Amino acid sequence: MPRDSTRSLGAALRPLSSPPPRVYRCCRQPAAMGRSPCCEKAHTNKGAWTKEEDERLVSYIRAHGEGCWRALPKAAGLLRCGKSCRLRWMNYLRPDLKRGNFTDAEDELIIRLHALLGNKWSLIAGQLPGRTDNEIKNYWNTHIKRKLMARGIDPQTHRPVGAAAAATAAVLGTGAPAAKPESSDDGGNSSGASASASAGTTEEPRCPDLNLDLxxxxxxxxxxxxxxxxxxxxxxxxxxxxxxxxxxxxxxxxxxxxxxxxxxx
DNA sequence: AAACGCGCCAACCGCGTAGTA
DNA sequence: GTACTACGCGGTTGGCGCGTT
Structure with a gap:
């Protein structure tokens, strides 16, 4: 899983939903040699959250607000790593989350945003109030990809399937199809889209033939x-x-x- | 009714980035 | 400038539920 070089783009494009500039003083600890693990794995729960854990997390965040995820589990009396707490809160417990099926309008918006942004789920989520990046990512992989394929559109390139293959061959300078034409079907996690999106500095815009009304x-x-x-x-x-x-x-x-x-x- | 396969989704993992000392 | 840390992100996985055989 090569890490793409778009993190800087992602950072530059960070949506407003991201928390304000971080303040670490509350949880900063004296510098230690080497990198400490994010949590004491031996003493943390993993797997599905229980109702009691949810309640503890929610009540703690209601009382103290978000932030300091590393210190939160201990303070809240949770045997979870801070990362896990953050994920649970962001993806499931946040009060402003919209649960339920995606609407057709949301579908279309996601498709358009993906054509523009690639697999930048957090950015896409920023345009869909109440939806999380994880939710959108899952929805993309399970529904929208199939929907696009049924339309004859390559979900990664947003081009007609035949055109996508031709374009790939042209880029490779060969008449042969792409080496891994099915790589995009590995759960939508191929970095193809993000790679092409992330290369915005040197490449032509994604899908220049698309006239996106966003x-x-x-x-x-x-x-x-x-x-x-x-x-x-x-x-x-x-x-x-x-x-x-x-x-x-x-x-x-x-x-x-x-x-x-x-x-x- | 049982076995099996598949789809969905919550959660985990590893890495990059940004902030601080 | 360097070292270190917490946070946030995208990719991946495991388990559950449902439909089919």
Whole structure:
């Protein structure tokens, strides 16, 4: 599982749903030689969460808020690693989660966002209030891929299947089909899409032939500069700035979710 | 009714990134 | 600049439930 080089992109494009800049003081510990394990595995539970564990976690977070995941299990009296607590909260216990089936509109939005972003599930989730990256990833792998294939569209390239094969052959400079044409069917985890998406610095845009209408909110505002930020691509009111606000690197665009009521006021 | 296969999804794993000392 | 840590992300896996034989 090669790690793609898009982490910087992901970081630059971090959605607003991400917590504010982290403060580690509460859980920082004296520097120790070597990397300590994220948790004491011998004394942590694994597997499915019990109702009691859920209740403990929820009540603790209600009282103290999110953050300091490493210290949280001990403070909350949970025999879980902080990572596990965070995942449970983010993917299942958060009160703003929308449970239930995806709507057709959500389906289409996910497809369009995936065409634009690749396997950037957290970014996609940022556009679907109440949905988690894990949920969307699972839904993509179990439903949408099949749906696209039924339409004759390659779920990784978002091109007609035949065109995708031809394009691959052209890139390889051979007439032969791709070496691993089925690699994309390994649960959608091939990095093909993310690789092509992540190579945005040098490659042409994904699916240049697609005229994506990604309007998910107000009509797109005119791009303030020739550069195109992701908000604009997504048809959102653009609040990006160059070298601007907190968390936005000099010379880069931040990626911001649509404004929620009362946000940034 | 039992066995089997398959799909779904919650949870885990490992790595990259960013913040701090 | 370096070392270290916590966090967040994407990929992967294991178990459960359901449908089929």
């Amino acid at each position: 309007s998910v909110g107000p009509p797109p505002a005119p791009a303030p500069t020739p550069s195109v930020c992701l908000c604009y691509r997504l048809g959102q009111a653009c609040r990006c700035q160059r070298g601007g606000g907190p968390g936005v690197q000099q010379g880069t665009f931040g990626y911001l979710r649509p404004l929620e009521q009362g946000q940034y006021t």
